[in-house]
Amino acid sequence: MTDRRLVLTLIGASAVVGVTGVAVASAASPRDLADQFAATLNAHDIDSFAALFAEDYVNHQNSAAAPPPAAGVTPKQGSVAFFAARLKGIPDLKVAIEVLVATEDHVAASFVYSGTHKGALFAVPATGKSLHFTSCDIFRVAGGKIVEHWGMGDIAGVLAQIKG
Numbered sequence: 001m002t003d004r005r006l007v008l009t010l011i012g013a014s015a016v017v018g019v020t021g022v023a024v025a026s027a028a029s030p031r032d033l034a035d036q037f038a039a040t041l042n043a044h045d046i047d048s049f050a051a052l053f054a055e056d057y058v059n060h061q062n063s064a065a066a067p068p069p070a071a072g073v074t075p076k077q078g079s080v081a082f083f084a085a086r087l088k089g090i091p092d093l094k095v096a097i098e099v100l101v102a103t104e105d106h107v108a109a110s111f112v113y114s115g116t117h118k119g120a121l122f123a124v125p126a127t128g129k130s131l132h133f134t135s136c137d138i139f140r141v142a143g144g145k146i147v148e149h150w151g152m153g154d155i156a157g158v159l160a161q162i163k164g
Contacts, residue, residue, distance in 0.1 A: 054145035061152070
């Protein structure tokens with residue numbers, strides 16, 4: 001006899017797990033989204049990463065770390081492309097959450113990134129150097145998606161490690 005709870009659990013799980021197995025819930029809490037942000041990058045699953053962001057996502061961070069998207073490119077597409085390039089430049093990228101604070105509709109996290117510079121990154125060819133850097137990010141969440149972002153990444157630190 002089949003355990004109905006197991007079947008319902010499996011059905012529910014299949015609705016929130018991406019192709020590579022990284023959980024992406026449709027009604028995720030702010031804390032869940034920060035965890036999924038790190039998990040999808042750790043899995044190098046850019047499609048599940050993109051699914052974390054609302055189509056009308058607004059990125060308030062405009063800097064060398066996150067330049068405004070080119071004409072015809074949405075902020076979501078620009079942010080996804082930025083992280084896809086990071087994964088190409090650091091193919092063994094690992095992301096950890098150092099500290100996290102969440103409310104009902106916001107989450108702030110300090111993310112720690114590490115890996116080896118094995119591909120072009122910020123227009124710098126691969127050096128083979130180990131990298132370790134952080135970013136502090138605040139996400140506003142609505143409908144289980146990231147709808148706004150404010151942040152600061154240590155691009156100067158990354159470039160110092162690459163060029164030093």
